[in-house]
Amino acid sequence: MEKALNTLVSSFERVWIDERSRDSRLAQRALQLFPADKIEFTNEIPGASHRGEMSAEQFNRSKKQLSIRPFDGYFFKRCPGASQKKVLNCCNSHVLNLGQQCNMNCSYCYLQSYLNSPTMVMYSNIDQALAELREMATLHGELPFRVGTGEVIDSLSLDEITLYSRELIPFFAEFPKWTLEFKTKSAQVDQFLDCEHAGNVIVSWSINAPQIIESDEHGTARLHERLAAARKCRDKGFQVAFHIDPIIWFPEWKEGYSFLIEQMTKLFSPEEINVISLGTLRFQPEQRHMMRERFGMKSYVTSAEMFPSEGNKLRYDASLRKEMFDFVLAQLRAKTVNGKSYRSFLCMETPETWISAYDKNPMQQSEIKDLFRPLPKLSSELVSSRL
Ligand code: SF4
Numbered sequence: 053m054e055k056a057l058n059t060l061v062s063s064f065e066r067v068w069i070d071e072r073s074r075d076s077r078l079a080q081r082a083l084q085l086f087p088a089d090k091i092e093f094t095n096e097i098p099g100a101s102h103r104g105e106m107s108a109e110q111f112n113r114s115k116k117q118l119s120i121r122p123f124d125g126y127f128f129k130r131c132p133g134a135s136q137k138k139v140l141n142c143c144n145s146h147v148l149n150l151g152q153q154c155n156m157n158c159s160y161c162y163l164q165s166y167l168n169s170p171t172m173v174m175y176s177n178i179d180q181a182l183a184e185l186r187e188m189a190t191l192h193g194e195l196p197f198r199v200g201t202g203e204v205i206d207s208l209s210l211d212e213i214t215l216y217s218r219e220l221i222p223f224f225a226e227f228p229k230w231t232l233e234f235k236t237k238s239a240q241v242d243q244f245l246d247c248e249h250a251g252n253v254i255v256s257w258s259i260n261a262p263q264i265i266e267s268d269e270h271g272t273a274r275l276h277e278r279l280a281a282a283r284k285c286r287d288k289g290f291q292v293a294f295h296i297d298p299i300i301w302f303p304e305w306k307e308g309y310s311f312l313i314e315q316m317t318k319l320f321s322p323e324e325i326n327v328i329s330l331g332t333l334r335f336q337p338e339q340r341h342m343m344r345e346r347f348g349m350k351s352y353v354t355s356a357e358m359f360p361s362e363g364n365k366l367r368y369d370a371s372l373r374k375e376m377f378d379f380v381l382a383q384l385r386a387k388t389v390n391g392k393s394y395r396s397f398l399c400m401e402t403p404e405t406w407i408s409a410y411d412k413n414p415m416q417q418s419e420i421k422d423l424f425r426p427l428p429k430l431s432s433e434l435v436s437s438r439l
Contacts, residue, residue: 056240057213060155060209060210060212061086061213063116064086064116064117065117066092066117067082067092067118067120068091068094068098068117068118068119068120068121069083069092070093070094070097070119070176071093071094071095072176073121073122074093076120076122076176076177076178077176077215078174078178078214079120079176081214097119098170098171099114099117099119099169099171102169105168106167106168107345108346111342112346114153114167114169114170114172115153115154115155115157116172117170117172118171118172118173119171119172119174120173120174120176121173122175122177122180123149123175123177123180126184127148127150127180127181127184128146128147128181128184128188128199129146129149130147145200145233146198146199147199147200147203148181148185148199148200148201149175149203149204150174150175150178151173151174151175152167152169152172152173152204153167153169153171153204153205154172154206154209155172155206155210155271156206156209156238156269156270156271156272157346158237158269158272159267159269159343159351160268160300162336162339163204164342164346165335165336165339165342166204172205174210174213174214178214178216178219182219182220182223185199185223189226193227196229196230196231197229197230197231198233200232200233200234201216201234201235202233202234202235206235206236206238207235208238208240208255209238211240211243211244212243217243217244218243218247220232221244221247221248221249221253222247222248222249224249224253225249225252226250227252228250229252230252232252232253232254233253233254233256233293234253234254234255235256235257235295236255236257236278237258237272238272238273239278239280240281241255241281241284241285242284245284249289249290252291253290254290254291254292254293254326255282255285255290255291255293256292256293256294256295257278257281257282257292257294257295258295258297259279259294259296260296260297260298260312261302261305261308261309261311261312262274262275262311262312263304263308263352264308267302267351267352268300268351268352275312275315276315279315279316279319282294282319283319283320286320286324291326292320292324292326293325293328294316294325294329295328295330295331295399296312296313296328296329296330297329298331298332299330299331299332299333299376299377299380300332300333300352301333301352301355301368301372302352303355306379309379309383310383313384317394321389321392322388322392322393322394322395325395326395327395327396328394328396328397329397329399330377330380330381330396330398330399331398331399332368332372332373332376332377333353333368334361334365334366334367335366336364336365337364340366356368356372357369370405374405374409377398377409378409381409381410384396
């Protein structure tokens, strides 16, 4: 762990600590970890004067500049997919953003079309985030809320610096009907494995064919490292989930995704995996230019033609998506053990694709319909302002 932490710390060129965050636990930890000559205290938001789109070079640089500051809005909100429910089947999740930007480099990353800040940010006021959660949990602790921390930042890749997992896991132990979901492409789990939990923490990994990890997921943990980290979590009683997402076409895609499923199912029985979500490659057309500049011809994301589709994203055409889903689902079904199969669902997909893959919609699938059941109408004013 020490070596990984040192590598992570040395990947940052500069750390700004907002004066308002000076006494926070995060700032105090940063002062312990980073050399003094990398740290600067400030009353300004670093890069606040930046206007317009970022160049590829500015975007790359933003991943090495860390700003520690308080977040001034509400932390807790509904997953953005929920607003597109008429066209996409999306599970009922909530998000808690404790920072933004990512220290890893995936060619297809949607942050390239979403972020416009020259620094990575970690919010220092976790106490406010926990207070918001407590307010909601006190009102709605009996409802099956799923709260994810990996929407605009990887949930765990900076966790050895922030140690926020160690604050969230005990909090969720108080509200066992709620579920906390970490989503990551890192293998950073040792820092929370000793935390007491209530069995309601899901640690989930985006996993991909090794060829794609090599060509398009730079700086992430390799497949065997992600699976080994998942095994450690499962052995400590944490729930484990996988996102085979984005499934990307490349000449040997069938071999690549068969290998992936082979490796995953060798280490985990169907009962040991909470759920496996599947999604094919999709991204906003605006990020094509940035992707080309940052990753050029080395990437597989441009190997098959993409078309405008639901949610204004580019996707493979429906027949290729169906072929890929059918193939991966057939591989998973072939791994059924003693009548027990792996639970799977399609992420951010249209009802048509879903029905063609499973012959039914999510609410007709008994093993996953709880993920999609709409929450009862929530009564408080607090909720209407935030969700
Ligand atoms: S790990 Fe996730 S957030 Fe980070 S670069 Fe890759 S896709 Fe983006």
